[in-house]
Amino acid sequence: AWLGPVLGETAAERILVAPGAQAGLAASLxxxxxxxxxxxxxxxxxxxxxxxxxxxxxKLLACDADxxxxxxxxxxxxxATGRPRAIYAIPTMQNPTTATMGPERRRQVARxxxxxxxxxxxxxxxxxxxxxxxxxxxxxxxxxxxxxxSLSKCLxxxxxxxxxxxxxxxxxxxxxxxxxxxxxxxPLMAAVAAAWIREGVAERLLGGVRxxxxxxxILAAEALPAAVGPPESLHVWLPL
Numbered sequence: 001a002w003l004g005p006v007l008g009e010t011a012a013e014r015i016l017v018a019p020g021a022q023a024g025l026a027a028s029l030x031x032x033x034x035x036x037x038x039x040x041x042x043x044x045x046x047x048x049x050x051x052x053x054x055x056x057x058x059k060l061l062a063c064d065a066d067x068x069x070x071x072x073x074x075x076x077x078x079x080a081t082g083r084p085r086a087i088y089a090i091p092t093m094q095n096p097t098t099a100t101m102g103p104e105r106r107r108q109v110a111r112x113x114x115x116x117x118x119x120x121x122x123x124x125x126x127x128x129x130x131x132x133x134x135x136x137x138x139x140x141x142x143x144x145x146x147x148x149x150s151l152s153k154c155l156x157x158x159x160x161x162x163x164x165x166x167x168x169x170x171x172x173x174x175x176x177x178x179x180x181x182x183x184x185x186x187p188l189m190a191a192v193a194a195a196w197i198r199e200g201v202a203e204r205l206l207g208g209v210r211x212x213x214x215x216x217x218i219l220a221a222e223a224l225p226a227a228v229g230p231p232e233s234l235h236v237w238l239p240l
Contacts, residue, residue, distance in 0.1 A: 001197055001198075002128075002149070002151075002163065002197050002202065003015070003147075003149055003163060003165060005127075005128065005133055006124065006127045006128070006133045006134075006135065006136040006139065006149075007135075007136050007138055007139050007147065007165060008135070008139050010165055013168070013171065014165055014166060014167070014168060014171065015163055015164065015165050016163070016164040016166070016171065016174060016175055016178060017161065017162070017163060017164070017185050017190055018148075018161075018162045018163075018164050018178055018182065018185060019160050019161070019162075019182050019184070019185035019186065019189075020150060020152065020160040020161070020162050021123060021125055021148045021149075021150035021152070021162040022048050022052070023162070023178065023181050023182045024146075024148045024150075024162045024164045024178070025048060025049065025052055025121065025123060025148060026052045026056075026181050027164075027174060027177035027178040027180070027181045027182075028086075028121050028146045028148070028164070028174065028177070029052055029053065029056050029058060029086075029121070030056060030177040030180065030181060031170065031173045031174045031176070031177040032085060032086050032119050032121070032146070032170075033056065033058055033085045033086065034085075035056065035057030035058070036057060036058075036059070037058055037059070037084070037085040037086075038058070038059045038060070038061050038082050038083065038084040038085060039053060039058050039059070039060055039061065039084055039085060039086045039087070039088055039121075040060075040061045040063050040070075040075065040078050040079065040082070040084045040086070040087045040088065040118075041060055041061070041062065041063065041087075041088040041089075042062075042063055042065045042069060042070055042088075042089070042090075042094065042097070042099075043062040043063060043064060043065060044065070044096060044097055045088070045090070045094075045095070045096075046090060046095045046096075046123065049088055049123075061078050061082045061084055063075050063078055065094075065097065065099060066099070067099055067228070068099055068100065068101050068102055068105045069089065069090075069091060069094055069097075069099040069100070069101045069105065070087070070089060070101075070105075070109055072105070072108040072109065072112060075087070075109065075112050076112050079112055079113075079115075079116035079118055080116065084118055085118065085119060086118060086119040086120065086121050087109065087112075087113055087118055087119070087120050087121070088121045088123065089101075089109065089120065089121070089122055089123070089137060090122075090123045090124070090125075090126075091106060091109075091122060091124065091127075091134070091136070091137055092124060092126050092127040092130065092133065092134070093126040093129070093229070093230055093232075093233045093234070093235075095235070096235065096237060097228075097237045098228055098229035098230065098233050098235065098236060098237045100134075100230055101134070102134065103134050103135065106134060106135065106136075106137055106140055107140060109137060110137055110140040110141040110145075113141060113144055113145075114141060114144065117144075118144070119144055119145070119146065120137050120138075120141060120144055120145040120146070121145075121146050121148070122136060122137045122138055122145050122146065122147045122148065123148045124136055124147060124148060124149055125148070125149070125150040125152070125153040125154070126153055126154070126232075126233070126234065127149070128149075128154045128206055129153070129154055129206075129209065129210050129213060129232040129233075129234070130230070130232055131210070131232075138165055142167060143167050144167065145166075145167075146164060146165070146166045146170065146174070147164070147165040147166070148162055148163075148164055149162060149163045149164075149165070150162040151193055151202075153234060154205075154206050154209060155196070155202060155205045155206065155209065156205070159189065159192065159193060160185070160186070160189060161185055161189055161190055161193040164178070210232055213232045213233065213234055214231050214232055217229065217230075217231055217232065217233055217236070220236050224236065224238055226238060226239065
């Protein structure tokens with residue numbers, strides 16, 4: 001129900017629960033990669049990726065980007081020459097540049113990953129803040145994408161629950177990796193998240209967070225008119 005607006009209808013058997021997106025990211029790298037493997041990421045990217053990759057002995061390949069994120073031409077080059085195991089992407093309101101992939105850019109990334117048989121790790125904590133989110137990469141390439149959806153950005157930072165949607169072939173190894181990384185999410189916290197989603201509380205909270213984000217984005221535009229970021233972005237990027 002929560003993932004539907006970006007993933008479409010998804011079988012419950014494909015979804016795992018993690019104690020936050022960082023745990024889901026670390027477990028995804030753990031399940032998909034081996035020490036020495038390469039992972040492509042935007043040249044300016046989420047620092048939690050670097051921390052996890054360093055501790056797992058992975059090599060990060062920096063991909064050039066524009067206002068829509070990963071540049072297809074450079075991504076194609078890196079996949080051809082660097083033979084990465086996975087592509088890491090934050091397709092909506094990217095951290096830190098706020099770049100958001102349009103539908104065609106998402107299709108291009110999915111096509112490149114398929115052509116080179118590369119996994120996609122889609123970190124998507126902000127998508128539900130958009131009133132009309134674009135389809136996730138996992139909706140375009142469900143057979144090769146691990147989709148991470150955290151509740152901490154859209155509802156409240158204290159709710160350390162993330163949903164991990166993955167292909168059926170990854171459910172068992174990713175579940176084992178999650179247990180190795182964090183054992184399990186706090187059951188009471190997971191129950192609160194499930195109850196909020198079932199009872200409509202989550203959607204009401206989401207509406208409030210979205211409205212507050214829009215109001216603060218207007219204030220940020222007044223203070224920093226050169227900063228970029230979508231109307232619902234929780235952060236802005238100021239070129240200097």
